[in-house]
Amino acid sequence: MPADPTPHGATASGAGAPGAGDRSDAPGGFHSGDAPRRLAQAALRDLPWEVGVAKPDPAVVVDGVTRTFGGLTAVSVDHLEIQRGGITGLIGPNGAGKTTLFNLLTGFDQPDTGTWSFNGRSLGKMAPHEVARLGVVRTFQLTKALSRLTVLQNMLLGAQDQRGESFFRALVPGIWRGQEKANTEKAMELLHRFKLDTKKDDFAGTLSGGQRKLLEMARALMSDPHVVMLDEPMAGVNPALTQSLLGHVKDLREQGMTVIFVEHDMDVVRDISDWVVVMAAGRIIAEGPPESISQNQAVVDAYLGAHHDAPLTVEEEDQVLAQAEQAIAREEQTDGDVLSADTRPERTDR
Amino acid sequence: MGDLLDALSVALKAGLGFQAIFFGLLAIGINVQFGYTGLLNFGQIAFAMLGGFGIAVSVSQWGLSFWVGVLVGLLAAVVLALLLGLPTLRLRADYLAIATIAAAEGLRLLFRSVSATPVTGGTRGLAAFNRDFIALAPWETGKRYSFLGTTWSGAELWVMLVGWVVVALGCVLVWLLMRSPWGRVVKSVREDEDAVRALGKNVYVYKMQALVLGGVFGALGGMIYAVGTGSAIPDQYQNANTFLAYAALILGGAARVLGPVIGAMLLLFLIQFADTLLRTLISNGVIPEGLFTATDVAAIRFVLVGLGLMLLLVFRPQGIFGDRREVMLDAR
The missing domain is CATH 3.40.50.300 (P-loop containing nucleotide triphosphate hydrolases)
Incomplete structure (x- = not known):
């Protein structure tokens, strides 16, 4: 295969x-x-x-x-x-x-x-x-x-190994302030690259x-x-x-x-x-x-x-058309007979 | 006019008294859990009851000192938070809500049951456990003091002073936490747990920390209430108080440091003001006897306060301190 x-x-x-x-x-x-x-x-x-x-x-x-x-x-x-x-x-x-x-x-x-x-x-x-x-x-x-956080806060959340993310160390800003500053710089650089730096203080929920x-x-x-x-x-x-x-x-x-x-x-x-x-x-x-x-x-x-739902190609259209014509021709021969399964392609006729 | 002033001063007393501190601390706890972390704790009163009874049982029944009682109460609240959180915090938010509401009701029924009477005093509860605490007051507790048209006993003032100091310290703690990276993670958990997981944070631990912290605030509130009333009776800790605390939080503004405190003060002020004003108007004959009588006031005042809250949600959904832009994002 x-x-x-x-x-x-x-x-x-x-x-x-x-x-x-x-x-x-x-x-x-x-x-x-x-x-x-x-x-x-x-x-x-x-x-x-x-x-x-x-x-x-x-x-x-x-x-x-x-x-x-x-x-x-x-x-x-x-x-x-x-x-x-x-x-x-x-x-x-x-x-x-x-x-x-x-x-x-x-x-x-x-x-x-x-x-x-x-x-x-x-x-x-x-x-x-x-x-x-x-x-x-x-x-x-x-x-x-994260809708109700600003774009910058969204970014800062992504940083790993943050000291200030532990409950007790969070209470002493001196422990994490330096790291936070470095992370913010990194975040702003990335935001600049992704052209979101002007949106940094907007809530993420307001973005498109x-x-x-x-x-x-x-x-x-x-x-x-x-x-x-x-x-x-x-x-x-x-x-x-x-x-x-x-x-x-x-x-x-x-x-x-x-x-x-x-x-x-x-x-x-x-x-x-x-x-x-x-x-x-x-x-x-x-x-x-x-x-x-x-x-x-x-x-x-x-x-x-199985899941094909794209428009028909030219060849496929021709094929369907040919089938329909055949069916019509056959129907004309049998002249007003009951509709058979073969005649179904007729509905694709335009 | 004099009646109105009287009503105002009575309401002011309610807005500053230990009940406002009680609801304020309950609401601070709910703010940490619901406002910041998105946890639905519908049984905050259970933590308050454990706090109150922690002191009452330790002092009255076990003969321990008051401060050991405080520790027992706080510890009991931590244990309850862990018990409730361990099985439910990995599940969807609704499971915690169901577990907490059941725990609040179940614990109250347990505490007032006959079999628990030797420990908790059953339906009559416990009393006379706050003497050590009141004795610490630097002024004479038997005398009455008055300011701004309100009169207070020395003991009341002492409970209030300590209570408001606890509230202030609690607010500072919440403020410190929520401006830190810890607070950022917790707020992100409220927005979308999976996104936070995908960024390498252990969401379960953060939710547990928030639940425990909120529960500790609830226990502190219960202690102030028990000390303020001088008694601990299981039926005082009806779960309706949890929802009043939620109302206070939403009135003041969720996810704001001072929101729950101002909300609680204002809520109690309004309830008491409506109460006194209605009673005065009835006794003056302004409201005719046929409409409603003094016995209906207890119910009518809540109708009025409820109406006020509905108007607030329509015209100022973010509460007093909230950010309207932030609240409107929810509509998406």
Whole structure:
């Protein structure tokens, strides 16, 4: 089922493109060039396009993880490795188990079986905050801006190991004031990068949907994460902001972070991912570089087959039209007979 | 005119007396739990009862000193908070609300039961446990003093002084905490627990700390009340007091340091003012006998105060100190 396991240079040709995108998308961002991208991509170039393929330098390894809700198997992943320092796109139709897999990886949900690890450390039985402290930080599909805190307070919350967050030390400002100042500077720098610095004293609840997405991402970065998991970072964001968000996601990779993201927009996925993992009905049905995915029959079936609600293509329209014409012709022969099942395509007639 | 002044001075006395301190401390505790952390404690009165009875039982029944009684009361409140929080704080907010409301009612029934009579004095409660405390007053407690048209006994003044000092210290503590990173985490928990978890904070611990702290404030309130009345009777600790404290908090403004204190003073002032004014108007014949009589006043004053609270929520939903922008965000 997997497509041609020998990638024929398609990946190499894509490597030149992102450089141009970076410059326009993220002014004032990181200028360390796109060398890291080439590293991740080069490392992944010679891998066969097979489900569960071993990566040269995996940051996250998932083994035999299953999660069932009653009779429904939401996630059943045999083996998955996520390359360090790369952007891995996780795609699949609605209900494929992408968000559930995210929840399992970050401790928000516990699996029925299986093990998964980050940098060789098992994450099983860990609470969400413990996973986050290891440097695996996530955002949510439905943005969780803390409405009645200011934008700056939202950011400061993201900082780790704050001395003033312990009850008794909080009472002595001298203990945490210096750290707070450093965190504030860092927060303002990030806010500047995400163009939210003018909003720093506004309540987060007054931000627009796109700005909240930006804030959530910036807040996650306050913790200096190693792995960033973004659950539909572009959902409900206008095209202009999508470009800037894309730039920020690429920036994360430039800084050496491992990015895993769920997305429905295939253009976005093609643009920024180094590797794409496709899920359907809880299983991983394909992996490979973005170019390989559209050629994969299993993906086309799963992604466009059962839940296909896109407009018809020209060929499909012709096909339907031909069927309808046939049906009409047959009906004319039988002359006013009872409607049979064959005549149903008639309703597509215009 | 003289009647109105009388009513005002009586109401002023209520707004400054130990009952205002009692509700103020209850409301400060609820403010920490509900206003800042988003925990629904509907049984704050249970913490107050443990505080009051901590002193009463320790002194009257066990013969311990007054200050040991204070410690016993505080400790009992901490234990109750832990017991209520351990099973419920990992669950949704409603479970804590159910557990606390049940605990408040259950504890009161337990304390007034026949089997508990040897310890708590049953329905008659305990008395005569505050002598050591009153004796500490630097002035003569038997004499009566008057200012601003109100008269107080020396003992009352002493309880008030200590009570308001406790309230002030409590406010300073809340202020210090809420401007610190600890307060920021706690407020974030109120907004969205999962977001806070995803940023590496142990939400459970913060919720527990807030629940315990609020419970300790409740216990302090109960102690002031017990010392002020000079007795501890289980039926004084009806759970309606919890909701009056909530009303005080919302009146003053939730998630504001002084909100609960000013709210409690104003609430008691208004209740007493409505009470006295209605009684005066009835006795003067301004309100005709046919409409309602002096015996109805106790109920009618709450109707009036309730009406006032409704008007407040319509025209000033943020309370006296609240930030309207902040409250309006809830509507989204």
